Amino acid sequence: xxxxxxxxxxxxxxxxxxxxxxxxxxxxxxxxxxxxxxxxxxxxxxxxxxxxxxxxxxxxxxxxxxxxxxxxxxxxxxxxxxxxxxxxxxxxxxxxxxxxxxxxxxxxxxxxxxxxxxx
Amino acid sequence: xxxxxxxxxxxxxxxxxxxxxxxxxxxxxxxxxxxxxxxxxxxxxxxxxxxxxxxxxxxxxxxxxxxxxxxxxxxxxxxxxxxxxxxxxxxxxxxxxxxxxxxxxxxxxxxxxxxxxxxxxxxxxxxxxxxxxxxxxxxxxxxxxxxxxxxxxxxxxxxxxxxxxxxxxxxxxxxxxxxxxxxxxxxxxxxxxxxxxxxxxxxxxxxxxxxxxxxxxxxxxxxxxxxxxxxxxxxxxxxxxxxxxxxxxxxxxxxxxxxxxxxxxxxxxxxxxxxxxxxxxxxxxxxxxxxxxxxxxxxxxxxxxxxxxxxxxxxxxxxxxxxxxxxxxxxxxxxxxxxxxxxxxxxxxxxxxxxxxxxxxxxxxxxxxxxxxxxxxxxxxxxxxxxxxxxxxxxxxxxxxxxxxxxxxxxxxxxxxxxxxxxxxxxxxxxxxxxxxxxxxxxxxxxxxxxxxxxxxxxxxxxxxxxxxxxxxxxxxxxxxxxxxxxxxxxxxxxxxxxxxxxxxxxxxxxxxxxxxxxxxxxxxxxxxxxxxxxxxxxxxxxxxxxxxxxxxxxxxxxxxxxxxxxxxxxxx
Numbered sequence: 001x002x003x004x005x006x007x008x009x010x011x012x013x014x015x016x017x018x019x020x021x022x023x024x025x026x027x028x029x030x031x032x033x034x035x036x037x038x039x040x041x042x043x044x045x046x047x048x049x050x051x052x053x054x055x056x057x058x059x060x061x062x063x064x065x066x067x068x069x070x071x072x073x074x075x076x077x078x079x080x081x082x083x084x085x086x087x088x089x090x091x092x093x094x095x096x097x098x099x100x101x102x103x104x105x106x107x108x109x110x111x112x113x114x115x116x117x118x119x
Numbered sequence: 120x121x122x123x124x125x126x127x128x129x130x131x132x133x134x135x136x137x138x139x140x141x142x143x144x145x146x147x148x149x150x151x152x153x154x155x156x157x158x159x160x161x162x163x164x165x166x167x168x169x170x171x172x173x174x175x176x177x178x179x180x181x182x183x184x185x186x187x188x189x190x191x192x193x194x195x196x197x198x199x200x201x202x203x204x205x206x207x208x209x210x211x212x213x214x215x216x217x218x219x220x221x222x223x224x225x226x227x228x229x230x231x232x233x234x235x236x237x238x239x240x241x242x243x244x245x246x247x248x249x250x251x252x253x254x255x256x257x258x259x260x261x262x263x264x265x266x267x268x269x270x271x272x273x274x275x276x277x278x279x280x281x282x283x284x285x286x287x288x289x290x291x292x293x294x295x296x297x298x299x300x301x302x303x304x305x306x307x308x309x310x311x312x313x314x315x316x317x318x319x320x321x322x323x324x325x326x327x328x329x330x331x332x333x334x335x336x337x338x339x340x341x342x343x344x345x346x347x348x349x350x351x352x353x354x355x356x357x358x359x360x361x362x363x364x365x366x367x368x369x370x371x372x373x374x375x376x377x378x379x380x381x382x383x384x385x386x387x388x389x390x391x392x393x394x395x396x397x398x399x400x401x402x403x404x405x406x407x408x409x410x411x412x413x414x415x416x417x418x419x420x421x422x423x424x425x426x427x428x429x430x431x432x433x434x435x436x437x438x439x440x441x442x443x444x445x446x447x448x449x450x451x452x453x454x455x456x457x458x459x460x461x462x463x464x465x466x467x468x469x470x471x472x473x474x475x476x477x478x479x480x481x482x483x484x485x486x487x488x489x490x491x492x493x494x495x496x497x498x499x500x501x502x503x504x505x506x507x508x509x510x511x512x513x514x515x516x517x518x519x520x521x522x523x524x525x526x527x528x529x530x531x532x533x534x535x536x537x538x539x540x541x542x543x544x545x546x547x548x549x550x551x552x553x554x555x556x557x558x559x560x561x562x563x564x565x566x567x568x569x570x571x572x573x574x575x576x577x578x579x580x581x582x583x584x585x586x587x588x589x590x591x592x593x594x595x596x597x598x599x600x601x602x603x604x605x606x607x608x609x610x611x612x613x614x615x616x617x618x619x620x621x622x623x624x625x626x627x628x629x630x631x632x633x634x635x636x637x638x639x640x641x642x643x644x645x646x647x648x649x650x651x652x653x654x655x656x657x658x659x660x661x662x663x664x665x666x667x668x669x670x671x672x673x674x675x676x677x678x679x680x681x682x683x684x685x686x687x688x689x690x691x692x
Contacts, residue, residue: 014611031362047562050612054162054327058367060255061161061327077365096298096612104275107266108159110296113152113274114123114303 004028007084008037010049015095021086028082033057035064035075038087038099050098051075065090066099122291122306122536126152126272127529128522129292129307131279132314132334134163135514136494136521138261139214140311143522145271149529151522152305153265155314155329156297156617158275160258162329163315164472164495165514168254170373171237171245173508174211179234179243181688184208186242189685191509194239194406195474195502196644197659198347201681202481203500206520207513214515215246223260224248235376237507239406242688245508250446251373257511277303279333280620281544282310282341282490285537289341289489293544295620300613302548306536308529309489311521312337312477316495317628318351321470322568322575325357325369331567331621332628334496338477339627343485345664346498346676347475348628349635352505352645353580355410356382357469360426363455368469370448371431372507375403377444382410383430383463384422390429408504408644411468411580418467428467433459468580472510474501474645475635478663483521489528493521499661499679503644551605551616563618566597567625574629582636583650591633598626631664634673638662 006028009021024045026037038051054061057076064075067088075087093101106112128144130137133155141153155162175182187208192199219225219232225246226233234243248256265271276297283291291306317332318324335345356375358368374380380403384390394413396405405413414429424430433441438460442449449459457464476498483491494514501509538545577590605619639662641655642648660675 029362031364033364042562042564043568044561044565046560047564047615047618048609050609050614052612054157054329055167055367056326056328057364058167059365060166060367061157063158063161074365079364097609098612100612102298104158108273108275110154110274110277110298110303113154113272113277114296 006037006080006082009084009086010099011088012049012098014097028080032080033076034066034068034073034078034080034085034087037080038075050096050100052100063103065103067091120538122304124152124303124305125534125536126150126305126307128152128309128311128525129154129305130311130313130522131292131337132163132312132496133159133273133275134165134313134315134494135257135261135511136496136518137311137313138265139515139518140313140493140522140525141271141273142261142264142268143519144311144526145268147523147526149270149526151271152307153271153273154277154279154294155275156278157327157329159265159273160262162327164327164330165511166254166258167325167327167367167369168257168511169251169367169369170247170253170376171235171508172215172247172253172511173237173240173245173506174215174512175208175242175244176212176215176232176234176246178231182242182244183686183688184212185683185686186688187211187244188683190240191501191506194504194506196504196654197502198643198661198678199502200499200679202679203497205681205683206481207500207509207516210516210519211512214512214519218257218260218515221260221264223256236403237376238404239506240508245376250448251370253511278617278620279337280548282337283537283541283544284341284487285535285540287488289487290535290537290540293541293548295548295613295616297613297617298611300552300608300610300616302545304536304541304545306534308532308534309491309525311491311493311525312496313493313518313521314496316473316476318470318473320570320574320625320629321351321579322571323357323468324470325354325367326470331625333624334492335476335631336624336627338485338490338492339664339666341487341490342666343487343490344478345475345631346478346661347635348631348664349639349662350474350503350645351470351632352407352472352474353411353468354471355407355414355468356431356466357471358464359424359428359467360465361456363457366451366455369471371464371466374433374445378433378436378440379403381432381435383432384417385424385430386422390417390422406504407507412647414467415580424465426465428465430463431466432463434462472505474498474503474505482524483517484524491521491525493518503646547604551608551619552610562615563601563622566601566622570594570597570625570629578629578633578636581647581649583648584637587633587637591630591637594626594629594633598630601626631671634671635662635664638673
């Protein structure tokens with residue numbers, strides 16, 4: 001691995017799947033965040049990777065919470081070094097797919113508006 | 120088939136404008152549904168707002184809304200819809216006080232709201248919430264009010280893909296349930312588009328991910344018109360280097376409001392005064408279009424910072440003053456390795472706001488019965504250049520008006536969902552669900568990066584006919600490349616599917632910006648043509664865009680003027 005890349009092991013799959021970890025390499029830039037790397041992966045390697053974020057860098061939307069090395073963090077403020085890291089979804093929330101979990105407040109759920117049971 | 124959800128008023132987008140619209144529609148008697156492709160109150164521009172909201176409440180010093188209007192029209196370089204601008208300025212104080220009653224916590228000083236000076240204002244006019252917390256405070260306050268209304272339902276993770284129109288009137292909308300990838304039918308007698316602007320089309324932007332021009336594309340495709348699409352505002356001093364995390368790139372604006380600061384070239388000299396606006400160290404007054412232009416010219420002349428911008432320095436300000444003004448923000452900067460007492464940071468222009476947008480009247484109604492717009496989605500009020508502090512004011516004022524007038528509009532109208540009118544919109548979502556497998560590869564997420572690079576390079580701050588022509592050719596190719604239907608599918612959290620609908624909107628809107636920029640053969644406000652560097656008085660009109668088959672019809676229309684008398688400030692007390 002060259003000095004200019006970073007490696008991430010990212011958990012993939014939905015709630016019924018056995019979780020698999022897929023390895024991605026991204027170009028490393030000084031000061032980059034884990035979210036920068038995930039966005040880069042979607043744009044350059046695999047757009048099917050499911051991630052949730054909105055404000056991208058300001059840490060105000062609070063949507064990008066994931067587990068990095070088992071620790072709950074905001075992907076936008078977690079710096080990515082050149083050591084490989086493992087990224088997974090929150091474990092205390094219902095998994096939708098890949099890194100996306102159901103963090104929608106109960107009264108703001110579409111399932112409630114549609115009057116359907118949650119899957 | 121009946122609709123999945125039936126309501127009087129549907130509000131698309133849950134930032135400040137959408138939330139205010141929903142509150143206003145509900146309190147004026149309409150059953151209301153508020154939806155967002157992100158989460159309620161979390162996506163969009165509002166949550167990112169750092170500080171100032173302009174309103175002539177006159178608590179810091181004497182002020183009157185007509186003075187706010189004069190400053191707004193001056194900043195707008197002759198192109199403002201004066202009727203919309205007047206409504207914005209006259210009603211902003213009402214909304215600021217209402218938010219105060221809802222306990223937003225506007226910063227206070229002694230027995231009054233604290234108001235600060237901002238560029239382009241002649242009075243200390245801008246209210247805020249400390250520290251750099253205006254946007255989150257607005258979002259929280261409005262969300263609390265939404266929770267209290269009993270005829271108002273809301274849901275996140277619903278991407279509206281089409282407004283449904285039958286016999287010329289809005290009957291609802293179709294969207295994608297992000298969790299399942301299934302289509303959702305919403306019957307509504309009126310739809311308010313409040314899904315924000317388009318700054319995500321540019322490589323350097325301060326946007327949330329859902330700001331790719333949805334409001335404008337939904338409006339166009341429903342038969343409404345857009346106005347002033349060539350006017351994209353670039354915020355001059357967006358953060359450039361060193362790389363920061365957890366901070367909004369616009370954050371240096373509040374630092375300048377409170378502390379002044381110096382904008383320097385690589386020779387350590389202040390330069391903005393060389394570009395037609397005298398700015399002194401302790402006053403932050405130069406308009407955004409002037410400063411953006413000045414920074415680009417310094418960089419072009421070889422006097423830029425290492426990363427290609429200008430230096431912003433607060434070195435001359437004592438640490439104690441920095442801490443009084445920004446408290447915990449100073450610690451967040453330290454975590455990013457930034458010590459403002461030790462050296463400058465690098466800044467450069469960044470796409471920040473769209474002056475253009477959906478063409479509406481003072482009721483926020485489009486030409487399509489039942490279709491309204493609010494907030495940044497609305498075009499015209501700010502002309503060729505927005506006065507700082509007006510974005511949240513317009514979100515509140517236009518949101519409230521859109522909700523109120525939509526509620527009035529739907530009283531006595533029968534709900535009329537039409538499966539036939541919705542068929543095309545439902546088909547394209549169903550088609551996406553029939554795509555066999557998810558494709559591994561860059562997909563449309565990669566194409567977005569290309570579009571952002573192209574818009575930044577060729578349709579950005581400095582434009583020429585040649586650049587605009589090549590940009591238009593490539594955008595048209597991209598519109599063909601994405602095809603008529605989504606080519607990727609992921610039924611559970613349908614991000615790739617959403618990418619296709621996003622890209623269709625973004626490409627459509629990119630084209631409207633480019634065509635407007637080609638037709639405006641002059642430089643004015645945020646639109647700067649290198650090949651036409653002067654302002655042309657004969658182009659003092661707005662350009663209106665509507666869909667015309669697969670293309671667009673763009674025509675000049677006369678300005679909307681409104682006469683007003685500047686009320687003397689002694690009399691305004």
